[in-house]
Each structure stands twice: as C-alpha cells, then as structure tokens.
Amino acid sequence: MNNRVVLIAAIMAGFLALGAGLGMYTARLQAPATPAHPGIEGLLWPNPKQIGPFSAVTQHGGNFGLGELAGKWSFLFFGYTHCPDICPLTLTALNEVYRELAQADAAGNVQIVFVTVDPERDTPEQLAGYVNYFNSDFIGLGGTREQIESLTRQIGVVSMRGNGTSPDDYTVDHTAAVFLLDPAARLVGLFSAPQVVEDAVTRFLAIRDFLGKQG
Amino acid sequence: MRLTVLSFLFLPVLVFSGDDIAISNAWISEGPPTARVTAGYMDIVNNSDEHIDLVAAGSSLFERVEFHLTMMEKGVASMQKQDVIPLPARSSFSFAPGRYHLMLFDSSVPLKAGDVVPLRLTFSNGKSLDIAAEVRRSDFQHTHH
Numbered sequence: 001m002n003n004r005v006v007l008i009a010a011i012m013a014g015f016l017a018l019g020a021g022l023g024m025y026t027a028r029l030q031a032p033a034t035p036a037h038p039g040i041e042g043l044l045w046p047n048p049k050q051i052g053p054f055s056a057v058t059q060h061g062g063n064f065g066l067g068e069l070a071g072k073w074s075f076l077f078f079g080y081t082h083c084p085d086i087c088p089l090t091l092t093a094l095n096e097v098y099r100e101l102a103q104a105d106a107a108g109n110v111q112i113v114f115v116t117v118d119p120e121r122d123t124p125e126q127l128a129g130y131v132n133y134f135n136s137d138f139i140g141l142g143g144t145r146e147q148i149e150s151l152t153r154q155i156g157v158v159s160m161r162g163n164g165t166s167p168d169d170y171t172v173d174h175t176a177a178v179f180l181l182d183p184a185a186r187l188v189g190l191f192s193a194p195q196v197v198e199d200a201v202t203r204f205l206a207i208r209d210f211l212g213k214q215g
Numbered sequence: 216m217r218l219t220v221l222s223f224l225f226l227p228v229l230v231f232s233g234d235d236i237a238i239s240n241a242w243i244s245e246g247p248p249t250a251r252v253t254a255g256y257m258d259i260v261n262n263s264d265e266h267i268d269l270v271a272a273g274s275s276l277f278e279r280v281e282f283h284l285t286m287m288e289k290g291v292a293s294m295q296k297q298d299v300i301p302l303p304a305r306s307s308f309s310f311a312p313g314r315y316h317l318m319l320f321d322s323s324v325p326l327k328a329g330d331v332v333p334l335r336l337t338f339s340n341g342k343s344l345d346i347a348a349e350v351r352r353s354d355f356q357h358t359h360h
Contacts, residue, residue, distance in 0.1 A: 081247070081249060081250055081251075082250070082251055082252055083252075083294075084244065084246065084250065084252045084253050084254035084316065084318055084319075085254045085283070085285045085294070085312060085313065085316045085318075086285050086292045086313060088244060088246060088247075088250075088254070088353050089312050089313055089353065092353050125249070126249050128249070129247055129248045129249025129250075130247040130249050130250060131247075132247075133246075133247030133248060134247070158290075158291055160291075162293060162294070163296070169320075171293070171294045173291050173292065173293035173294075174291065174292060175290055175291055175292075176287060176290060176291065176292035177290055192290065193287060193290070193292065194313050
C-alpha cells in the first residue's frame, strides 16, 4: 500500500517535472531572447559565443591573447602564406574595408588579424613579410599548432592539410569566411567568402550600431 | 600616321594569338615578398573547330607552373590541381581571381608590379604559344576601375 502511494507520488512528480520542463521549453520558443535579431546579414545574434583565453604569437614576436581583443573590433581571417589566390584576395578586400572605415573615421578601434592555419611553415618572419605587404597595421598570428588551435577551435574554423608533391609543398583547405569579434571578445559576425568590400563595411557599421544600442 | 603607331605601342590589352588560340589580359599577382607561390590569370579563346586542351605552362622565371581551381564547399576553400584545361571548339575560358588560376612556384627573381614575365603555354595539338604577363598588385582592379 505504502509502496503504491510512493510510486504514484513519484510518477506524479515525474509528470510535474516534465510539464515544467516542457513549459519552460515552449516559453523559450515563444519568447525569444530580447532584442530580436535586427536582420543584419552576418550578425550572429542572440547569444554570441564568448571567446575564452588563447595564446598566439604576432609577426613581430609578441604575445597575442584574449587581452589583445579587449576593447577592439577584430576582423579575423584564417589562411596561410602559401595560398596564392583566395588569401591575397581576402586580405586585399580587408585592406579596402579598413581604408574605407578609416575614411569614415570608424577604424579607430578596429584591428585586422590574419591567423595562419599552417604554423609549421608560417614562422613570424614569413608572416611579417606576407601580412605587412597588405598593410603594416595588420596583425599576423602564428605560434605552435596547439596555440593556433586554442583559437580556431573556439571559433569553429576548419583546416585540413591537402595534397602536395613534397613534404614542404602542400595546400591547406581552410574556412574562408571572415569573423567579427566585438570589444568584449564575443563572436558577433560571420562574413562568408568571397568578401564584397561595400557589404562588409555596411554590415560592420550596422552591427556596431545595433550592439551599441544594447548597452 | 604617327599617332596610329603610338596607339599600337600603347595598346592597353595585349593579345597573343596563334592560329587557333588567342590569349589576352595575362597578368600575374605581385604578391607579398615572402610568398613562395603567386597566381596568374588570363583569358583564352579557342578560335578553331577542334577541341584543344591546355596541357602545360612554364616560365623561365619560375621553377614550375600548375593549373589550380579554388573551390568553395560548405565555407571551406580548397585548391584542386587541374591536369589540363579543356578548351572546346569555338569557346573561351578565363583564369580569374577566386576561380581558376595559374599557380607559379618559386620565382628566381623578386617580382615587382610592372615587371613582365614570359610564359610558354603548350597545347594538346602540339603547338605552343609564348606570351608575356604583366606583374600587377592584386588591388589594381579596385584602384583602376
């Protein structure tokens, strides 16, 4: 008898818990996090991913981690210096974006960061010659493979070593999008390849404006 | 008369033409000084009634030249080496940024915008064509259009 009461009570408690869970679930479905997505293409909202600690090495040999993202809008592009087509195209486009933002007086706290997915060949010296060619304000990041992966894993960047004719001569398949981090190091934007300069400028300014209004 | 000669000398688009094949707009990306590879682009027209393959490219200034295609799949870019570039009868083909490109390995001299690079293109009909490609900064399209 007692056992039956306990069993019924347990089943009822189970249904209550299930009901409460379902209720919370549907409440979340019906009332999305405010404010709603404003319809800006490329904006990752709501719940942008918070980037955590990582460490990498700049083309000048300095350390670059989470602290260097703080307070700045960062455009991140992942590639490698033995990439003759899509990487120069993207960095050229990012240089145009940077130039247009500067002309609009909106580049003050913007940094353009090129992260190698081929750290074995892309030493800081190799990165320096490559990145500075496009713009000496740009930051090139290398380091050990573990260091690079401490960042790529968080952002969801894919890279795979492809075919080559010799051990030193291979291609690397890699995510081609440009990622935007806000001054709180949140991943707030994804601009798919190929980059269109005017679109990137417009979307960035819209995203910055939108997030500025969220306080 | 003199003007005609001058305008010929400063013809903006150089066209290299064999009996069957015509090449125009050949250029090579200047590229960063530490890049071991750079890309080349051009337009090809097959004026003949025969299917012709572009089977090889070479340059005295580069160790080797390959044909590559930049592919984009699920947001991931990859480069696929192409053995030949098929040129169907009476058709045209473009090597263009973000798509097909010549991949030029290990230049013997540092190349600067304005330099001219000799290229030899070899075709499946046994003919070859010597052309000249100008080195340009890759942002020239933006600054000059």
